[in-house]
Amino acid sequence: xxxxxxxxxxxxxxxxxxxxxxxxxxxxxxxxxxxxxxxxxxxxxxxxxxxxxxxxxxxxxxxxxxxxxxxxxxxxxxxxxxxxxxxxxxxxxxxxxxxxxxxxxxxxxxxxxxxxxxxxxxxxxxxxxxxxxxxxxxxxxxxxxxxxxxxxxxxxxxxxxxxxxxxxxxxxxxxxxxxxxxxxxxxxxxxxxxxxxxxxxxxxxxxxxxxxxxxxxxxxxxxxxxxxxxxxxxxxxxxxxxxxxxxxxxxxxxxxxxxxxxxxxxxxxxxxxxxxxxxxxxxxxxxxxxxxxxxxxxxxxxxxxxxxxxxxxxxxxxxxxxxxxxxxxxxxxxxxxxxxxxxxxxxxxxxxxxxxxxxxxxxxxxxxxx
Amino acid sequence: xxxxxxxxxxxxxxxxxxxxxxxxxxxxxxxxxxxxxxxxxxxxxxxxxxxxxxxxxxxxxxxxxxxxxxxxxxxxxxxxxxxxxxxxxxxxxxxxxxxxxxxxxxxxxxxxxxxxxxxxxxxxxxxxxxxxxxxxxxxxxxxxxxxxxxxxxxxxxxxxxxxxxxxxxxxxxxxxxxxxxxxxxxxxxxxxxxxxxxxxxxxxxxxxxxxxxxxxxxxxxxxxxxxxxxxxxxxxxxxxxxxxxxxxxxxxxxxxxxxxxxxxxxx
Numbered sequence: 001x002x003x004x005x006x007x008x009x010x011x012x013x014x015x016x017x018x019x020x021x022x023x024x025x026x027x028x029x030x031x032x033x034x035x036x037x038x039x040x041x042x043x044x045x046x047x048x049x050x051x052x053x054x055x056x057x058x059x060x061x062x063x064x065x066x067x068x069x070x071x072x073x074x075x076x077x078x079x080x081x082x083x084x085x086x087x088x089x090x091x092x093x094x095x096x097x098x099x100x101x102x103x104x105x106x107x108x109x110x111x112x113x114x115x116x117x118x119x120x121x122x123x124x125x126x127x128x129x130x131x132x133x134x135x136x137x138x139x140x141x142x143x144x145x146x147x148x149x150x151x152x153x154x155x156x157x158x159x160x161x162x163x164x165x166x167x168x169x170x171x172x173x174x175x176x177x178x179x180x181x182x183x184x185x186x187x188x189x190x191x192x193x194x195x196x197x198x199x200x201x202x203x204x205x206x207x208x209x210x211x212x213x214x215x216x217x218x219x220x221x222x223x224x225x226x227x228x229x230x231x232x233x234x235x236x237x238x239x240x241x242x243x244x245x246x247x248x249x250x251x252x253x254x255x256x257x258x259x260x261x262x263x264x265x266x267x268x269x270x271x272x273x274x275x276x277x278x279x280x281x282x283x284x285x286x287x288x289x290x291x292x293x294x295x296x297x298x299x300x301x302x303x304x305x306x307x308x309x310x311x312x313x314x315x316x317x318x319x320x321x322x323x324x325x326x327x328x329x330x331x332x333x334x335x336x337x338x339x340x341x342x343x344x345x346x347x348x349x350x351x352x353x354x355x356x357x358x359x360x361x362x363x364x365x366x367x368x369x370x
Numbered sequence: 371x372x373x374x375x376x377x378x379x380x381x382x383x384x385x386x387x388x389x390x391x392x393x394x395x396x397x398x399x400x401x402x403x404x405x406x407x408x409x410x411x412x413x414x415x416x417x418x419x420x421x422x423x424x425x426x427x428x429x430x431x432x433x434x435x436x437x438x439x440x441x442x443x444x445x446x447x448x449x450x451x452x453x454x455x456x457x458x459x460x461x462x463x464x465x466x467x468x469x470x471x472x473x474x475x476x477x478x479x480x481x482x483x484x485x486x487x488x489x490x491x492x493x494x495x496x497x498x499x500x501x502x503x504x505x506x507x508x509x510x511x512x513x514x515x516x517x518x519x520x521x522x523x524x525x526x527x528x529x530x531x532x533x534x535x536x537x538x539x540x541x542x543x544x545x546x547x548x549x550x551x552x553x554x555x556x557x558x559x560x561x562x563x564x565x566x567x568x569x570x571x572x573x574x575x576x577x578x579x580x581x582x583x584x585x586x587x588x589x590x591x592x593x594x595x596x597x598x599x600x601x602x603x604x605x606x607x608x609x610x611x612x613x614x615x616x617x618x619x620x621x622x623x624x625x626x627x628x629x630x631x632x633x634x635x636x637x
Contacts, residue, residue, distance in 0.1 A: 194485055201484030201491055205471040209460045216458040219420060221446035221475040221538055230481055 019350050027348055038185070055295075056177035060249045062289040063184035064242050067191050069270045069285030070278070071238030074195070076267070077275035078207040079231040081130050082139045085146030086266045089236060091258035092149065093119050093243020095160045098168035098253055103159075108171035112244045119240025120233040127232030131225055146263050154255035165254035168247035184245055188282070191238055195278060198234060207231050261319065265292050268322035272329050273337050277358075279345055280338020287337070291318040335359070371434060372397050373542050373574040379418060379428030388414045389425070389598045396542070396591075399568060401575045403589030403606070405582060407618055410595040412578045413455055416544050419576075420452050421445050432542070447475050451540030455547050457527045458534075459519045465530045466515040469502035470495075472537035502537060508570070509533040509563070524551040529563075536567070542574045543567075549581040557584045564588050586610055594618065 019027070041059075068090055075081050083089075093115035100111040126145065130138050154160050161167075174180045198204045206227040209217035214224050247253045265288055273284020290296040294314035297306055306312050312320070329336045335358055342358020351357070374396040381389045389411045396402040404412050417423040419430055421442040430438045437445055452458075459468050477498065479491040506512050511526070511533055519527060528548055535543055545564075549557045561584050567573055579585050585592065586606035594602045594615045602612040609615060 193487060197487040197491070198485045201479070201481070201495065202471075202474055202477045203481040203484055205467065206474060208463065209471050212460050212462060213458070215422065216454070216460060217471075218442035219446060219452055219454075219458060219538075220472045220534070221443045222471075223443050227481075234485065 017352055024350075027350065030348060053177050056181055057249060058290065058293055058295050060177065060181045060184045061246070061293065062286040063181065063188050064245045064249060065266075065269065065285040065289035066188050066282040067238055067242040067245070068266055069273055069281040070191050070195050071235045071242060072266055072270040073273075073275060073278075073281045074198070074207075074231055074235040074238065076270055077277075077281075078199075078204065078211060079228060080211040081134070081232075082267065083126070083142040083235075084139055084260075084263050084267060085126075085142035085144075085149070086239060087258040087260070087262040088146040088149030088153070089119055089123060089239035090243040090246060090262075090266075091154055091255070092122055093240035094168070094247035094253050094258075095154060095166065095243075096240070097244035098166040098247045099159055101169060101248070102167050108244075108248060112241060115244035116237045116240035119236035119238070119243065121236070123232040123236025123239070124229055127229040130232070131228060143260070143263075146258075146260060150255055150258050150260075154258060160255060163254065163256075165252050166247075167252050169251060170248045180249060184249070187241060187245060191241065192278060192282075194234075194238075203227060203230055203234075262292075265318055265322065268318070268326055271336065272322065272325045274329075274335045274339055277335060277338025279341060280336050283341065284337045288318055288322065291321065372431075373400075373433060374419065374576065375429075375431040376415075376419070377429050377431070379415070379425050379430065381414060381418060381423055381425045381427075387598055389418070392428070392595070392598070392600055394593055394600070394603075396574050396576055399572065399574060400590045401564065401568060401577060401588050403585035403592040404576065404578045404595060405580070405585055405592065405609075405615075406595035406601070409597075410618075411598040412595055413546055414598075415595070416452060416546055416576075416578065419445075419544060420450060446538055446540075449539070449541030450544065451535040451538045451542070452544035453528075453531045453535055453546050453548060455550070457519075457524070457531055459527060459531050461520040462518065464516050464518055465506070465511060465522070465533070466499070466502055468519060468530065468534045469505060469537045470498050472534040473498050473501065473539075476539060505533050505536050509536070525556060528552070529560075532563075532567075536571065540571075540573065542576070545575060545577045545579075547579050548577070549579045549584050552581075554583075557581050560584065561588045582610070 068086065071089070072083065072086050075083050075086075096118045097108075097111040097115040100106050100114050101108055126142060129141055133141060155162060170180055171183075174183050206217065206222045207230075209220060209222060210224050210227060217227075218224050250257075269284045269288035270281055271284075272288070273282070274280030287296075290299075292315065294303075294317070297303055297314040297317055303314055306314055306317060333339050335342070339358045343353060343355050346357040347353045372395045374394070376392060376394045379389055379392045380387070392411070392415060394402070394404075394415070404415070406412050414423065418425045421437075421440055421444075425438065428438075429436055432445070432448060432450065435448075437448065440448075459465075460471060463471075478494050479488060484491045503512065503515065506515050509529055509532065511530055514522060514526060514530070519530065522530065528551065532545070532548060548564075549560050552560060564575060564577070565588060568575060577585060577589065586609075589606050592604065592606050592609040593600055594609055594612070596614075596618040601618055602609050602615050604612075
């Protein structure tokens with residue numbers, strides 16, 4: 001090829017860049033701090049903060065939200081289908097898990113895979129619909145499904161306990177909120193692993209290809225329908241796991257928890273977190289989990305201002321700030337939180353510190369003329 | 371036995387007869403060229419061969435097998451690979467990623483095992499990457515392996531696309547204007563590449579291009595389409611000398627200026 005290479009090639013990753021011992025020390029310290037923040041803060045004996053039994057549940061919720069975010073990321077990020085009914089995915093997992101443990105008397109460890117399986121099945125059914133309807137119309141279907149699930153499906157008293165809700169005891173050994181928090185963390189790690197392998201293997205590549213260009217994907221030999229369904233199923237599995245964890249975190253669940261507000265929060269946290277960016281989605285989900293439960297408002301001592309002066313219940317702050325952040329994400333920072341943290345992330349992974357790391361410039365892909 | 375045999379193919383979109391009774395065949399190891407003015411139905415023909423369009427009438431046979439109603443990815447599995455008129459690559463990923471994606475059908479592990487992270491999937495991924503690098507080396511694209519497709523100049527995207535099609539392990543390669551956006555020198559180089567690929571991979575190639583000198587140089591047999599019908603066919607010399615062909619190009623079609631000059635030097 002005689003043609004001059006494009007500019008991107010010239011600034012190619014400098015192979016010679018080696019992290020100095022001091023550099024590794026600095027990175028090690030930051031890694032240790034991060035690990036300490038995640039592992040030690042919620043537990044009383046290591047933490048300088050006083051975190052009570054009710055607060056620890058907030059941290060478990062944050063971990064569970066991270067799983068929900070990763071689940072939604074598979075749909076919105078990898079396949080480009082938006083779901084406004086994800087609270088129903090999570091809710092179904094929660095009720096199935098509670099039913100299995102409370103009514104059937106089976107172990108929690110069995111309830112999780114069963115909830116995941118139900119999640120996959122219902123997501124698969126919605127996936128079948130998505131093969132026919134896309135974009136806005138599909139979003140409306142998921143919205144309707146979410147409403148239906150909350151109002152009717154979760155109201156079947158024989159299975160869900162109706163308005164009174166259903167008990168969902170924690171597994172043996174994890175009765176305390178602190179132990180349960182670590183259990184949730186373990187599941188976050190599991191889901192992160194699955195998601196990472198998904199994207200590094202043929203299914204992830206197939207999903208990316210079919211999101212961007214179904215024609216090219218099928219001419220690469222990818223069965224577009226099958227892999228769309230697989231994406232839904234994976235998303236459903238993640239949501240089912242999250243639902244199961246959520247049920248046993250709260251120990252009793254009621255249908256009204258799974259309202260549209262929650263679905264909206266899920267979509268906001270995933271998109272603001274940064275689509276197709278694992279770290280971003282996790283951080284976004286954690287942020288919105290604390291914002292949505294009103295904890296963040298409490299910590300900043302703004303309860304008086306928000307509830308007294310503005311007259312907004314503290315749980316609703318997320319639905320005011322969320323859309324503003326969404327607007328910022330869509331217009332200015334398409335990579336969301338993931339884009340903001342990319343310089344630090346790359347530095348931590350042993351690259352040179354670069355302020356411009358992670359800048360997203362997705363090209364507009366016009367449909368290939370075939 | 372012919373690799374590809376199209377018999378009396380017609381496709382109508384409402385009142386528009388995009389293809390009318392088109393018959394075409396390509397034998398083992400042959401390079402078949404298709405020329406014709408814009409809107410003659412060349413790409414439509416490709417879409418019928420690969421399965422994006424279902425023909426109204428007629429048959430598409432591949433190695434004596436009727437594939438007229440088969441789905442696109444199933445045809446890819448049989449060994450039919452194609453390029454697109456305006457670059458059929460996943461543009462937001464790197465060239466290497468595209469080659470990995472294109473090897474989809476040769477991957478040994480099943481999707482679920484991949485998601486679970488089975489040791490076999492790690493091993494297989496290594497093998498795929500190796501093969502992708504081999505193909506890139508062959509196409510002289512090694513240095514752009516890690517570059518995002520959207521950041522590449524058009525001509526290189528076109529070459530990368532051919533590499534991606536090779537990664538699908540095709541037997542019959544359909545190239546839709548591989549020479550578009552290339553100057554005469556590059557087009558000549560492309561011709562050499564095509565001949566080399568046929569040698570090394572044992573390919574049968576069907577080639578659409580406006581670059582008449584390129585098509586006549588590499589083709590064993592040529593077709594000229596106009597208004598959805600075969601206007602002329604035969605060896606390159608026969609088609610080039612055909613009076614109707616010159617008329618179709620120069621008379622009825624307000625062709626782009628550079629197309630004009632190319633045809634004049636060719637005819």
